[in-house]
Amino acid sequence: MRTQVAIVGSGPSGLLLSQILAKHGVESVIVENRSKDYVLARIRAGVIEHGAVDVLTQYGVADRLHREGMRHDGVYLQWPGERHRIDFVESCGHSVWVYGQTEITKDMIEIREADGQQIFWDVSDTAIHDADTDHPRVTFVDADGSQQSIEADYVAGCDGFHGVSRQTIPESVRTVRERVYPYAWLGILAEVAPSTDELIYALHPDGFAMHSMRSDHVSRLYLQVHPDEVIESWSDDRIWTALSTRMAIDGWELRSGPTLEKSITPMRSFVSAPMRWGRLFLAGDASHIVPPTGAKGLNLAIADVKRLGTALVSKINDGSDALLDRYSDDALERVWLSTHFSWWMTSMLHMPPDTDPDREFLLQMQMTQLKYVTTSTAAMTGLAENYTGSVLPYP
Ligand code: RFL
Numbered sequence: 001m002r003t004q005v006a007i008v009g010s011g012p013s014g015l016l017l018s019q020i021l022a023k024h025g026v027e028s029v030i031v032e033n034r035s036k037d038y039v040l041a042r043i044r045a046g047v048i049e050h051g052a053v054d055v056l057t058q059y060g061v062a063d064r065l066h067r068e069g070m071r072h073d074g075v076y077l078q079w080p081g082e083r084h085r086i087d088f089v090e091s092c093g094h095s096v097w098v099y100g101q102t103e104i105t106k107d108m109i110e111i112r113e114a115d116g117q118q119i120f121w122d123v124s125d126t127a128i129h130d131a132d133t134d135h136p137r138v139t140f141v142d143a144d145g146s147q148q149s150i151e152a153d154y155v156a157g158c159d160g161f162h163g164v165s166r167q168t169i170p171e172s173v174r175t176v177r178e179r180v181y182p183y184a185w186l187g188i189l190a191e192v193a194p195s196t197d198e199l200i201y202a203l204h205p206d207g208f209a210m211h212s213m214r215s216d217h218v219s220r221l222y223l224q225v226h227p228d229e230v231i232e233s234w235s236d237d238r239i240w241t242a243l244s245t246r247m248a249i250d251g252w253e254l255r256s257g258p259t260l261e262k263s264i265t266p267m268r269s270f271v272s273a274p275m276r277w278g279r280l281f282l283a284g285d286a287s288h289i290v291p292p293t294g295a296k297g298l299n300l301a302i303a304d305v306k307r308l309g310t311a312l313v314s315k316i317n318d319g320s321d322a323l324l325d326r327y328s329d330d331a332l333e334r335v336w337l338s339t340h341f342s343w344w345m346t347s348m349l350h351m352p353p354d355t356d357p358d359r360e361f362l363l364q365m366q367m368t369q370l371k372y373v374t375t376s377t378a379a380m381t382g383l384a385e386n387y388t389g390s391v392l393p394y395p
Pocket residue numbers: 008009010011012013014031032033034039043044045046047048101123126158159160161162163164185187265283284285286292294295296297298299300301
């Protein structure tokens with residue numbers, strides 16, 4: 001079969017790209033190696049920058065986000081005995097929205113399918129061929145076991161960190177910059193009303209803890225754990241006790257409830273550049289990963305895809321190469337800004353391992369940073385403009 005843009009991956013990046021292209025009359029086909037049910041159930045991000053909300057709104061996929069999402073005008077930073085609020089609106093004039101990535105994905109799949117988008121679910125053996133020529137191809141085995149081939153003008157690699165797109169780019173062309181953190185996040189989704197009006201990020205001698213939410217009756221919470229921990233050794237009781245201890249503050253109580261999901265995620269910063277090789281363009285987690293502490297992963301994916309979609313439309317509809325040629329360099333500017341912010345937030349809020357020879361020094365740096373960022377107007381503004389994604393304009 002033939003299409004204008006072959007999209008590998010039906011996560012937020014691939015779905016949004018197909019939506020942007022369709023709005024400008026450009027045809028695409030998506031191939032996804034998981035089942036639709038699996039993609040619809042995957043639980044991930046929850047915080048959306050105002051600029052990302054604007055992009056989703058502009059492309060007609062944010063109606064439910066505007067009805068059900070929660071606008072947050074600030075965030076709490078905490079350490080034992082103290083909880084401080086950073087007011088985003090006062091500091092930088094912007095807010096963020098709390099609305100699950102699971103819901104964004106669901107909304108986009110519904111809209112794309114209603115629009116007639118071709119999505120191959122449950123494929124295997126995806127491979128990208130001849131991306132450095134004028135005739136790239138994506139081959140795969142479909143859900144029925146038939147071999148398929150898509151000839152396209154361009155290929156968009158939107159297949160996340162473990163996908164095949166990035167690996168298609170020869171090692172000799174790619175530069176990887178990476179940091180693997182000596183801790184992981186244990187996350188739970190729980191059927192209980194949030195115990196807070198805004199997100200809490202807490203540093204505690206037992207490790208980091210954080211309280212987020214999905215709705216007025218579903219909470220999302222995280223604990224710093226050792227990267228080798230297995231979820232089986234964390235009973236609900238153990239998790240709630242750890243959360244209550246690490247987030248304890250006088251006059252406040254953490255409500256607990258049945259867990260709907262729990263999992264452990266390793267943490268890394270990873271950037272592979274360039275984001276283009278010939279007619280193959282990478283977007284989102286396929287090209288870069290950030291630790292979740294700054295809530296940047298999904299937002300970076302949305303910013304990449306807005307930029308890539310606009311550039312592809314400009315080339316395909318108007319014959320202009322200018323935006324496509326600048327895509328990688330321009331996208332990487334925001335990638336590095338968010339990589340820095342996520343690394344900074346992560347370093348400020350997680351307990352260094354007992355084995356770190358610099359542990360006592362690092363702890364002192366963390367407390368100094370936390371006190372500074374919660375008292376200096378300039379430092380608060382820095383956090384607020386990075387957290388809300390307002391340092392750089394959206395493309
Ligand atoms: P995704 O979502 O990984 O989607 C890639 C899709 O490609 C498919 N795929 C393939 N398809 C075909 N052939 C192959 N060979 C394929 N290999 C893979 C996959 O099945 C999948 O459907 O990447 P995308 O679209 O770039 O989106 C990125 C975001 O999902 C990610 O950055 C965020 O979830 C990160 N993240 C957060 N980001 C935020 O902005 N705010 C947050 O609050 C936030 N919290 C989080 C997070 C990620 C987390 N985890 C589990 C990694 C919290 C957690 C716990």
